Amino acid sequence: MGKQVALQLCPLSEYLEAQLAERGPVVRWFELDEAAQRAWLATQADSANVVVTGGHLGCTNDLIDALPSLGLIAINGVGFDKVDVPYAQGRGVAVSTTPGVLTDDVADLAVGLTIGLLRGLAAADRFVRDGRWLEEGFPLKRKVTGRRFGIVGLGHIGRATADRLAAFGPIAYHGRMPKDAPYRFEPDLHVLARDSDVLLLACAATEETRGLIDASVLEALGPEGYLVNVARGSVVDEDALVAALDRGTIAGAALDVVADEPVVPVGLIASERTVLAPHIASGTVETRKAMADLVLANVDALLAGAPLPSALK
Incomplete structure (x- = not known):
């Protein structure tokens, strides 16, 4: 220089x-x-x-x-x-x-968060460490294979995530326009949420996507639906998400990102329906x-x- x-x-x-x-x-x-x-x-x-x-x-x-x-x-x-x-x-x-260089890692983590959320892996780890396995059985969780996956944003990361999850179940996606991809394009985000068991966020953070996942989208996702976010925290209305988790409007959420990192909303930390990671999607050597x-x-x-x-x- x-x-x-x-x-x-x-x-x-x-x-x-x-x-x-x-x-x-x-x-x-x-x-x-x-x-x-x-x-x-x-x-x-x-x-x-x-x-x-x-x-x-x-x-x-x-x-x-x-x-x-x-x-x-x-x-x-x-x-x-x-x-x-x-x-x-x-x-x-x-x-x-x-x-490009971080696409694989982010997509891998999206799949890992999905499996961890539905199978309760974080809770299972605590269950063993706390000695509870000696006294009781771990609660049944949800199957991953056969789930319907909705991807919000089919860019490089969204496409890589979809390709990985296609081994588990059918894929649909939402974005500004259809892509050259072997998955169903859904122009209506609420319809995508309604028709998905797991809604994964991989879209860019822009003014257009700020608060995109609001109370109405979470309502459409429903009490047996899960949210996974490897995009940006700003894409989600976090107050609406905390309320949806508290009320059982959705089944759970796995988040690698929050809006005001590293400050995580108390409601997300307190919820037993969340799996949280400290923005580690690209965090490999x-x-x-x-x-x-x-x-x-x-x-x-x-x-x-x-x-x-x-x-x-």
């Missing part, structure tokens, strides 16, 4: 941090208090040409405005809802993500390495004046 600086907005993998440091100075922005951040901007703002961040955090318009030499916001993830992409692009700032390499490839391309391999259009 020469005299140019990378602004790192959140903790990253040891590998990615080391590789960034090899390319030039890195400012660990998240370790500075507000006063230190203001002081740095007052004297060195024009030295930063790259911001490296996570999809859960993004980059604010105010920070974009404060960095006159900024050329790239490199997101270590596929979600870009926390970056105002048109605004950034309008300021001449490219935004890159890490698509192999995939995090591949994600880091794609972040670095975008940074290297910017420095070389070459086309960015995974910049948003």
Whole structure:
């Protein structure tokens, strides 16, 4: 990076941090208090040409405005809802993500959460550890094979999830338009929810999908239906979800994401109908390495004046 600086907005993998440091100075922005951040901007703002961040955090318009030499916001993830992409692009700032490399892991986790939720695996683990198996039998749970699966969002992750779940039962999906896929397209989300035993969320987080899964969709899913979310927490109206779980409007929910991560609503934690994971869908050694390499490839391309391999259009 020469005299140019990378602004790192959140903790990253040891590998990615080391590789960034090899390319030039890195400012660990998240370790500075507000006063230190203001002081740095007052004297060195024009030295930063790259911001490296996570999809859960993004980059604010105010920070974009404060960095006159900024050329790239490199997101270590596929979600870009926390970056105002048109605004950034309008300021001449490219935004890159890490698509493709995490598809398998997210789809795998979606299947794992589905099986874990219907078969009660988390509860079964606690049941054994608490010594209850010595005194009683574990309650019967629900069969996975033969369930009807509804996928909301048949992009790369949704399609990979559907392909895996097709071994268990019939698949239908909802989105803005039909895809070239061997599954039934359902244009009405409420009909999809009504006709599904398990509703899986794999759509992008946008203003259009904010609160998409509301009380009416959960009502349509029904008391024997399950919700699985590996998309973004903002896609679900969490107050409506907590109420639906409390009232038995739906049978249960497995969530890898919540709206205000890492703060999980008390009602979701307290419910015996939930399986919760700390946003680990891409959390494997192999995939995090591949994600880091794609972040670095975008940074290297910017420095070389070459086309960015995974910049948003």
